[in-house]
Amino acid sequence: xxxxxxxxxxxxxxxxxxxxxxxxxxxxxxxxxxxxxxxxxxxxxxxxxxxxxxxxxxxxxxxxxxxxxxxxxxxxxxxxxxxxxxxxxxxxxxxxxxxxxxxxxxxxxxxxxxxxxxxxxxxxxxxxxxxxxxxxxxxxxxxxxxxxxxxxxxxxxxxxxxxxxxxxxxxxxxxxxxxxxxxxxxxxxxxxxxxxxxxxxxxxxxxxxxxxxxxxxxxxxxxxxxxxxxxxxxxxxxxxxxxxxxxxxxxxxxxxxxxxxxxxxxxxxxxxxxxxxxxxxxxxxxxxxxxxxxxxxxxxxxxxxxxxxxxxxxxxxxxxxxxxxxxxxxxxxxxxxxxxxxxxxxxxxxxxxxxxxxxxxxxxxxxxxxxxxxxxxxxxxxxxxxxxxxxxxxxxxxxxxxxxxxxxxxxxxxxxxxxxxxxxxxxxxxxxxxxxxxxxxxxxxxxxxxxxxxxxxxxxxxxxxxxxxxxxxxxxxxxxxxxxxxxxxxxxxxxxxxxxxxxxxxxxxxxxxxxxxxxxxxxxxxxxxxxxxxxxxxxxxxxxxxxxxxxxxxxxxxxxxxxxxxxxxxxxxxxxxxxxxxxxxxxxxxxxxxxxxxxxxxxxxxxxxxxxxxxxxxxxxxxxxxxxxxxxxxxxxxxxxxxxxxxxxxxxxxxxxxxxxxxxxxxxxxxxxxxxxxxxxxxxxxxxxxxxxxxxxxxxxxxxxxxxxxxxxxxxxxxxxxxxxxxxxxxx
Amino acid sequence: xxxxxxxxxxxxxxxxxxxxxxxxxxxxxxxxxxxxxxxxxxxxxxxxxxxxxxxxxxxxxxxxxxxxxxxxxxxxxxxxxxxxxxxxxxxxxxxxxxxxxxxxxxxxxxxxxxxxxxxxxxxxxxxxxxxxxxxxxxxxxxxxxxxxxxxxxxxxxxxxxxxxxxxxxxxxxxxxxxxxxxxxxxxxxxxxxxxxxxxxxxxxxxxxxxxxxxxxxxxxxxxxx
Numbered sequence: 001x002x003x004x005x006x007x008x009x010x011x012x013x014x015x016x017x018x019x020x021x022x023x024x025x026x027x028x029x030x031x032x033x034x035x036x037x038x039x040x041x042x043x044x045x046x047x048x049x050x051x052x053x054x055x056x057x058x059x060x061x062x063x064x065x066x067x068x069x070x071x072x073x074x075x076x077x078x079x080x081x082x083x084x085x086x087x088x089x090x091x092x093x094x095x096x097x098x099x100x101x102x103x104x105x106x107x108x109x110x111x112x113x114x115x116x117x118x119x120x121x122x123x124x125x126x127x128x129x130x131x132x133x134x135x136x137x138x139x140x141x142x143x144x145x146x147x148x149x150x151x152x153x154x155x156x157x158x159x160x161x162x163x164x165x166x167x168x169x170x171x172x173x174x175x176x177x178x179x180x181x182x183x184x185x186x187x188x189x190x191x192x193x194x195x196x197x198x199x200x201x202x203x204x205x206x207x208x209x210x211x212x213x214x215x216x217x218x219x220x221x222x223x224x225x226x227x228x229x230x231x232x233x234x235x236x237x238x239x240x241x242x243x244x245x246x247x248x249x250x251x252x253x254x255x256x257x258x259x260x261x262x263x264x265x266x267x268x269x270x271x272x273x274x275x276x277x278x279x280x281x282x283x284x285x286x287x288x289x290x291x292x293x294x295x296x297x298x299x300x301x302x303x304x305x306x307x308x309x310x311x312x313x314x315x316x317x318x319x320x321x322x323x324x325x326x327x328x329x330x331x332x333x334x335x336x337x338x339x340x341x342x343x344x345x346x347x348x349x350x351x352x353x354x355x356x357x358x359x360x361x362x363x364x365x366x367x368x369x370x371x372x373x374x375x376x377x378x379x380x381x382x383x384x385x386x387x388x389x390x391x392x393x394x395x396x397x398x399x400x401x402x403x404x405x406x407x408x409x410x411x412x413x414x415x416x417x418x419x420x421x422x423x424x425x426x427x428x429x430x431x432x433x434x435x436x437x438x439x440x441x442x443x444x445x446x447x448x449x450x451x452x453x454x455x456x457x458x459x460x461x462x463x464x465x466x467x468x469x470x471x472x473x474x475x476x477x478x479x480x481x482x483x484x485x486x487x488x489x490x491x492x493x494x495x496x497x498x499x500x501x502x503x504x505x506x507x508x509x510x511x512x513x514x515x516x517x518x519x520x521x522x523x524x525x526x527x528x529x530x531x532x533x534x535x536x537x538x539x540x541x542x543x544x545x546x547x548x549x550x551x552x553x554x555x556x557x558x559x560x561x562x563x564x565x566x567x568x569x570x571x572x573x574x575x576x577x578x579x580x581x582x583x584x585x586x587x588x589x590x591x592x593x594x595x596x597x598x599x600x601x602x603x604x605x606x607x608x609x610x611x612x613x614x615x616x617x618x619x620x621x622x623x624x625x626x627x628x629x630x631x632x633x634x635x636x637x638x639x640x641x642x643x644x645x646x647x648x649x650x651x652x653x654x655x656x657x658x659x660x661x662x663x664x665x666x667x668x669x670x671x672x673x674x675x676x677x678x679x680x681x682x683x684x685x686x687x688x689x690x691x692x693x694x695x696x697x698x699x700x701x702x703x704x705x706x707x708x709x710x711x712x713x714x715x716x717x718x719x720x721x722x723x724x725x726x727x728x729x730x731x732x
Numbered sequence: 733x734x735x736x737x738x739x740x741x742x743x744x745x746x747x748x749x750x751x752x753x754x755x756x757x758x759x760x761x762x763x764x765x766x767x768x769x770x771x772x773x774x775x776x777x778x779x780x781x782x783x784x785x786x787x788x789x790x791x792x793x794x795x796x797x798x799x800x801x802x803x804x805x806x807x808x809x810x811x812x813x814x815x816x817x818x819x820x821x822x823x824x825x826x827x828x829x830x831x832x833x834x835x836x837x838x839x840x841x842x843x844x845x846x847x848x849x850x851x852x853x854x855x856x857x858x859x860x861x862x863x864x865x866x867x868x869x870x871x872x873x874x875x876x877x878x879x880x881x882x883x884x885x886x887x888x889x890x891x892x893x894x895x896x897x898x899x900x901x902x903x904x905x906x907x908x909x910x911x912x913x914x915x916x917x918x919x920x921x922x923x924x925x926x927x928x929x930x931x932x933x934x935x936x937x938x939x940x941x942x943x944x945x946x947x948x949x950x951x952x953x954x955x956x957x
Contacts (some may be wrong), residue, residue, distance in 0.1 A: 002759070003759075003763075006756060007756075007760055007762075008763070010759070010760040010762075010763035010767065011762070011763040011764065011766055012765035013764055013767065014764035014765060014767025014768035014769075014770075014771070015761065015767035015770060016767075016771070017764075017767075017768055017771075017773040018767060018768040018769065018770065018771030018772040018774075018775065019771045019774075019775055021768075021772060021775070021913045022772055022774070022775020022779070023775060023776065023779070023916055023917070024775035024779045025779075027779070027783070027911070027915065028779075028903075030781070030911070031903040031904050032904065033902050034903075034904040035888060035905075037864065037866045037904050037906070038864045038865045038866055038905075040905055044865050047820065049813055049817070049819070050813075050815060050817060101763055156768070231768070248758065272874075293826050302868065321843050358805045397869040403827060509869060524905040725786060
């Protein structure tokens with residue numbers, strides 16, 4: 001018997017028949033299909049008990065109430081709290097993606113110190129000890145004012161601890177990051193004498209006029225604003241969006257007025273002109289509750305604000321301007337809002353004032369459906385700290401950013417002026433710079449200059465929970481726990497018309513070796529001793545929080561928020577007890593002139609205008625869920641797409657999707673084109689929030705940051721007021 | 733001349749062929765049977781042995797003993813939470829209610845207390861009945877609303893004095909109990925298998941609503957959410 005080809009084939013056939021008669025193929029097919037439907041590497045939340053924790057979101061100044069779903073001690077979902085007065089169950093995409101920030105593998109895991117250009121892990125003891133040593137030296141050298149601290153809010157116990165620390169140490173340089181609230185607060189103070197934030201009773205207005213505000217793109221408290229915009233229409237009201245491009249907000253509005261960018265204030269004055277000329281103002285309100293209308297009359301009734309001139313300046317038609325003014329004045333409860341895009345840039349003071357005057361003329365100030373001055377919360381009443389001679393002397397020195405100086409008497413904080421101050425002189429004015437919010441190295445315009453300025457600071461300390469651009473450039477990173485791992489009082493909700501205090505609480509135990517920034521402040525003070533030690537009697541931030549709220553702590557802890565439902569707008573606090581269209585302070589303001597986009601229009605034929613998207617964050621890193629959800633009109637693979645009008649593209653000989661070189665006086669970048677009729681010809685629309693150098697691999701290295709291409713522009717009051725820059729597009 | 737020349741070799745070759753043919757035919761049958769036998773051995777014995785890895789439960793729990801002591805049967809330890817979700821295998825906290833200290837001389841109990849209770853470590857129970865993640869299963873719908881007894885799916889677990897070995901499928905990572913211990917998939921009791929067909933069988937009998945509106949067939953989304 002020989003084993004040949006035939007016997008081999010017979011063996012194989014027998015094998016095949018036997019295999020078919022065995023469970024092997026069927027069982028294997030079944031197992032493989034189960035395996036492919038349940039990839040073992042796909043993360044699946046653990047099974048276990050589901051619990052919900054009520055807390056407050058702090059990812060933006062919105063202050064929404066959130067309901068965090070946990071399985072055992074893992075956060076699996078974040079929802080809006082249905083019983084919360086601000087968001088009433090709503091949540092924005094960023095808030096919903098918050099769990100990805102908590103579990104991000106790119107969080108800073110422990111305190112880090114930069115040694116020879118590389119970060120090495122150090123203990124909290126060592127990091128705080130070394131920084132306290134530097135602070136002691138600086139103080140002993142008699143220049144405590146060379147310390148500055150950048151924070152993203154000036155309210156709440158953490159901000160107050162920081163301010164108290166700086167005061168007792170001897171530095172006036174507490175700097176809040178800029179936002180549209182800067183200009184609104186100043187406008188309220190100038191006209192109403194109230195130190196307050198601007199709330200907008202959007203839910204009760206019947207004519208909503210938005211001068212460039214991205215109401216559906218992150219402006220104010222998104223879920224509140226979303227609902228309110230819908231409510232305007234439900235009541236047969238009117239919603240007009242004035243903006244150079246067809247944003248999501250413009251697309252949802254009843255009317256879109258594609259204005260020339262930067263001319264919004266001119267339009268506001270133009271509307272005032274028509275209202276005053278035709279006598280359409282709310283006479284009872286103006287007569288009984290305002291004063292100084294003559295000043296406004298003198299200013300607004302000039303030829304420069306006549307409909308034809310305004311049409312020329314804004315690119316709108318004269319009859320549109322007149323019609324808009326009449327309809328606005330005739331509406332039952334009209335309301336005008338401003339603050340470009342998501343409201344992260346203050347914009348010019350004159351622009352905000354013009355909008356505020358417009359509201360006052362139609363009686364929509366401190367009334368239902370109007371702009372409401374929401375008083376700053378006053379629950380923090382700590383005893384005045386004792387200050388030594390060094391501190392008193394230090395506090396007398398002018399602020400490093402020039403806020404409150406003779407040149408910029410109205411501004412309280414001017415972070416946008418800090419880079420210039422740092423670049424001046426042989427030695428920078430700031431020797432130690434703490435950054436506990438805002439990621440200025442990314443979020444300030446003119447990134448190159450900002451980086452150069454910050455690089456001059458001998459000791460830069462970041463408190464970021466994530467590796468952001470500022471943390472990457474810092475000498476020490478002292479990571480704070482995320483908002484889901486710490487206690488935090490959250491006073492106020494951006495743009496919400498009532499005073500509210502939210503409480504963020506630890507939903508899970510801190511995952512990493514982090515420390516709340518308030519605790520770091522207390523420890524630094526204890527290390528420094530003397531008056532500093534005495535000014536901080538609290539053991540920790542949490543203890544401070546409990547003692548600050550005292551009797552109201554338990555109700556706050558139980559409920560998660562406190563709101564004054566019976567709140568009624570307060571009377572005006574000006575000398576005249578009226579709304580002042582004109583007064584001595586207003587007279588001192590420089591006359592309004594529209595701020596042009598920087599750059600030579602001869603060389604740069606187009607204008608670059610940045611815009612905000614709800615799916616991209618400015619300071620904070622955008623979580624992967626949102627990066628994944630970015631439209632292909634914004635991000636194409638790893639390239640950012642810029643919007644231009646087809647006519648502009650034709651003039652340049654460029655096609656949709658083509659690669660191009662975008663050049664501005666500040667820098668250049670490779671971009672892809674997106675042709676759309678939803679933008680005025682001559683403009684280039686570019687989304688803010690991309691072009692990250694730090695952060696995680698889902699976000700970093702994609703697209704270009706608008707701030708690399710933009711220049712800092714300030715209005716005469718010192719506020720950052722840039723809305724664009726001259727630019728050109730070249731074939732790549 | 734040419735014909736015989738040509739016929740002679742051909743007849744020789746034919747006879748050779750015939751001789752060979754008998755031998756070759758036997759060989760073919762033999763090899764076929766060999767192949768058949770080998771593959772049947774592989775398919776029925778070697779493959780199942782290779783497919784599953786056997787693990788012991790971390791603690792050898794005696795259900796029968798506990799069942800005698802507790803008041804509410806299975807639900808004493810495997811209970812519904814307030815929100816209606818099912819607790820499944822008990823957490824250490826429940827065990828500790830009685831076993832803060834060892835209650836007997838049983839070496840397994842003493843080991844349990846030493847290794848888990850004292851250090852506060854959760855017992856990593858191996859769950860025989862865990863369905864793949866693509867399956868949505870609600871105990872509340874079956875036990876509370878359907879009134880089905882635990883044993884219908886889980887068998888007489890409550891009467892066992894010792895925990896049987898847990899066999900883990902090396903490909904899927906799930907328990908052998910899902911496919912059933914019989915590799916051919918033959919079942920005698922309702923609890924012998926927990927595959928989709930077994931669910932569907934009962935769902936069809938009970939006329940569970942939730943079928944597809946378009947096809948009038950059973951609904952995938954009843955279990956695959």
